[in-house]
Amino acid sequence: MVWLDKTLLVLTALLAKPFYLLVRYLVLLAQWSPLLLPWCWACLHFENLRSHQAWQWTLGALFALNAFGVAAQPGSPGYRGNPAYPGMSGFFNFLIDRFINWIGVLKYFSFDVAGGRLSLPYSVVEDPGGYRLNAKVIRLLTEGGAEAADLPLQAGDILLRGYDHFVDGKFINLAGSDGSGADFFSHAALYVGELNEADRAQAASGLKVADGQGGWRAASPDEQQAVRCDEHYFQTGKQMVVHSMSRGVFVEDILTFTRCDYLAVIRLDEMVKLPAGSHGAARLKGEGGLTTEEEDIDRRLNAGEAVSRADIIRAARAVAISRIGSGYDFQFDDVRSFHRFSCSEFVYFCYKSVHRAVGLQLQRHAILKWFFARESITPPDIYTAARDGRSIRIIWRG
Numbered sequence: 001m002v003w004l005d006k007t008l009l010v011l012t013a014l015l016a017k018p019f020y021l022l023v024r025y026l027v028l029l030a031q032w033s034p035l036l037l038p039w040c041w042a043c044l045h046f047e048n049l050r051s052h053q054a055w056q057w058t059l060g061a062l063f064a065l066n067a068f069g070v071a072a073q074p075g076s077p078g079y080r081g082n083p084a085y086p087g088m089s090g091f092f093n094f095l096i097d098r099f100i101n102w103i104g105v106l107k108y109f110s111f112d113v114a115g116g117r118l119s120l121p122y123s124v125v126e127d128p129g130g131y132r133l134n135a136k137v138i139r140l141l142t143e144g145g146a147e148a149a150d151l152p153l154q155a156g157d158i159l160l161r162g163y164d165h166f167v168d169g170k171f172i173n174l175a176g177s178d179g180s181g182a183d184f185f186s187h188a189a190l191y192v193g194e195l196n197e198a199d200r201a202q203a204a205s206g207l208k209v210a211d212g213q214g215g216w217r218a219a220s221p222d223e224q225q226a227v228r229c230d231e232h233y234f235q236t237g238k239q240m241v242v243h244s245m246s247r248g249v250f251v252e253d254i255l256t257f258t259r260c261d262y263l264a265v266i267r268l269d270e271m272v273k274l275p276a277g278s279h280g281a282a283r284l285k286g287e288g289g290l291t292t293e294e295e296d297i298d299r300r301l302n303a304g305e306a307v308s309r310a311d312i313i314r315a316a317r318a319v320a321i322s323r324i325g326s327g328y329d330f331q332f333d334d335v336r337s338f339h340r341f342s343c344s345e346f347v348y349f350c351y352k353s354v355h356r357a358v359g360l361q362l363q364r365h366a367i368l369k370w371f372f373a374r375e376s377i378t379p380p381d382i383y384t385a386a387r388d389g390r391s392i393r394i395i396w397r398g
Helices: 002-045 047-051 054-071 090-103 135-143 167-174 197-202 221-228 292-302 309-322 343-350 352-358 379-388
Strands: 106-113 118-126 158-162 187-195 208-210 216-218 237-245 248-253 262-268 363-367 371-376 392-397
Touching: 002 090, 002 371, 090 167, 106 167, 135 262, 158 379, 167 379, 187 309, 187 343, 187 379, 197 309, 237 343, 262 309, 262 379, 292 309, 292 352, 309 343, 309 352, 343 352, 343 379, 379 392
Parallel strands: none
Antiparallel strands: 106 118, 158 187, 158 262, 187 237, 208 216, 237 248, 262 392, 363 371
16 A cells, blocks of 8 residues: 555645645735735726736736745755655655655644634744743753753753644654653654764764665765765764754754753663563564674673663764764655664664663554554654653653
């Protein structure tokens, strides 16, 4: 049924943006109507104005202004590293990627009816800004304080963030959030702490890029260096986050990352062990290969040892930095080879040596239980694993 999924997505993509633009035109036209209607009436009733077709020029100018206003709406930045889709289906896949990219910047506003049991949208805009978290909260996260003894942030913390009314957040929840607070979160990231020039030398060292034939190859030294020197992908700083969005995997300062409405901080326990009865169990399939450090962690866990958080985070941090520049997995279907990543797939990949210990596992997700079905992991899945508290816990949320 994959072909049916893709066909429906392409049709939706072709219809959604024109419909959005039409609504934008109508709204802008209504905003101009107090001035537009009297002017049009004058143009129709006065011979001099009518003969010069002033009203037609007026309408044309207004529609041109409206078109400029729509085109100038902010959008998501471009994405890097996705494959050049081959064959006849390549254009369909390109349309799907661009459509899902566009959904990520839409925000809707609604009003409650039927006693608050139903919310009806009355406006949709592209990335308007304005967030709930304020400076006091951000200082608590970055500097700590009596209000939260486990803060400030520590390297290796998983950050989940969310926004009010963003369309892609609703899609994530429709795909299987179980509620209980998890439905507030639509994005996941890894806090890595300070990044310096030594880290720059390791950035993108494990990068894979599209080979132009629908496959992947290891990035060349020049391609790796281009990512390291691109401030949109790597930058040094005291409190940095590595995460995956439409441009791919990149580094961002914590102050920029925390411009959101909701945030949760998730942390591994000081010592991590496999639960009783799972020693020697096979790792999840398709984990993309373990590094030497990760192999050592996995061996120790299987031997029944407790592994320190510091050891696990050191390995996860190195993996995260090595994949900077990787493309974004718009279709959430690359959880076997891990050449590109959605936000939660990236966190899942970085902590792949301790999946069984912390309860992270791939799950079936589908919008409304049947459409766009995928075996994947979402930010609500990470929240649920932390809420259940198997060697991983929620230390703060707001």
